[in-house]
Amino acid sequence: MKCAVLDDYQRVAMSMTDWSTLSERIDIQVYNEHFECEEELAAAIGDCEIVVIMRERTPFRASLFERLPRLKLLVTTGMRNASVDLAAAAERGVTVCGTRGGGEGTTELTWLLILGLARKLTQENGALRENGPWQSTVGVDLCGKRLGLLGLGHIGSNVARIGQAFGMEVSAWSPNLTAERAAAAGVALASSKDELLAASDFVSIHLVLGDRTRGLIGARELGLMRPTAYLINTSRAPIVDRDALIDALRRGAIAGAGLDVFEREPLPEDDPLRRLPNVLATPHIGYVTEAAYRGFFRGVVEDIEAYLNGSPVNVLG
Structure with a gap:
């Protein structure tokens, strides 16, 4: 399965936790630059079954879900994300999961x-x-x-x-x-x-x-x-x-x-x-700390593992 990790501005997603348990099950593509255009984003990740997003950096509205027919799992850092249309996700059969942790x-x-x-x-x-x-x-x-x-x-x-x-x-x-x-x-x-x-x-x-x-x-x-x-x-x-x-x-x-x-x-x-x-x-860096990132990405791996094992956790909506 293909997995996209979006908006890794600091280029640290792969170093903040151990992804090795997923290495034989998913193919991960990390994107460091923000996609301003929804059409360009959909073209880049259209073949992905799993997408990981950092907070509200990239909104997932109904129009984007429609452009991603292969998407099955969306993981957002944090347990609340107002920029994700949960109703549209449910309508398209996409599971949306959050992560614990965040620090001070x-x-x-x-x-x-x-x-x-x-x-x-x-x-x-x-x-x-x-x-x-x-x-x-x-x-x-x-x-x-x-x-x-x-x-x-x-x-x-x-x-x-x-x-x-x-x-x-x-x-x-x-x-x-x-x-x-x-x-x-x-x-x-x-x-x-x-x-x-x-x-x-x-x-x-x-x-x-x-x-x-x-x-x-x-x-x-x-x-x-x-x-x-x-x-x-x-x-x-x-x-x-x-x-x-x-x-x-x-x-x-x-x-x-x-x-x-x-x-x-x-x-x-x-x-x-x-x-x-x-x-x-400041450029929305309140949550951008080492402790928060380690907790977030550890949760991302746990969410993906649970989904692949047939028992999703931290499901939103």
């Missing part, structure tokens, strides 16, 4: 963005590299500031704990967050989303993308934030209205944004988010 990379990257924004890291590092002004900005202290969390799940709770270690006041809100859960994390429960946005110096998003969270932060919500406040999004881009955010950043309605997720990835070369001076952005 997103928590750590969230704090990289918060600290980088607070200490004007982009400006200061750029000035140092280009022989610009020595000490041209004044940093923002974290101690005593309010950190507002939209979402208090696993990642949100870890972000809260670190904020508390910095001496920040931490509050949280989400559609289903209870006072008991907030208290268990030592976090104040905001009375509403609007109250959290208006009162926070740093707002960090840690929500699952869904019907209730898509577009949750728009022009009205950004208008509630302080002009000295920062927005951090390491969750999913569509939670924030992109045009409203760019407008708020251009006008200085908020002080800045730390972004690791984008509606289109890779981000186009002419995208304003690449060049706005009050944006600190």
Whole structure:
């Protein structure tokens, strides 16, 4: 059987786990470059019965499933992937499996963005590299500031704990967050989303993308934030209205944004988010750590083995 591994940007897929148990059963082709065109992708992997995808780098919509009549197994890293049309997969008889593991990379990257924004890291590092002004900005202290969390799940709770270690006041809100859960994390429960946005110096998003969270932060919500406040999004881009955010950043309605997720990835070369001076952005690397990758690809091998043995595991949908 033929197997394609897509979007191995760092060229590490084959070294992150032991694939030898599959060597006599499948023929693996690894693709390092992203396919922008669905037709080109289908032409490249059309003869594959198994495809492995990394997170949401390549969406699998109904139109792509229709172009891949030989596909039998789709394995995605992680146990949730909003870019895979599970109904279309089921209709075409394709089994979709996920993988466990992930590490704490997103928590750590969230704090990289918060600290980088607070200490004007982009400006200061750029000035140092280009022989610009020595000490041209004044940093923002974290101690005593309010950190507002939209979402208090696993990642949100870890972000809260670190904020508390910095001496920040931490509050949280989400559609289903209870006072008991907030208290268990030592976090104040905001009375509403609007109250959290208006009162926070740093707002960090840690929500699952869904019907209730898509577009949750728009022009009205950004208008509630302080002009000295920062927005951090390491969750999913569509939670924030992109045009409203760019407008708020251009006008200085908020002080800045730390972004690791984008509606289109890779981000186009002419995208304003690449060049706005009050944006600190990274190319969706929250989950891109050695621990996460080793866990993901170990799970990929286990999923393929289980499928070939007639007992699929971690089936989604």
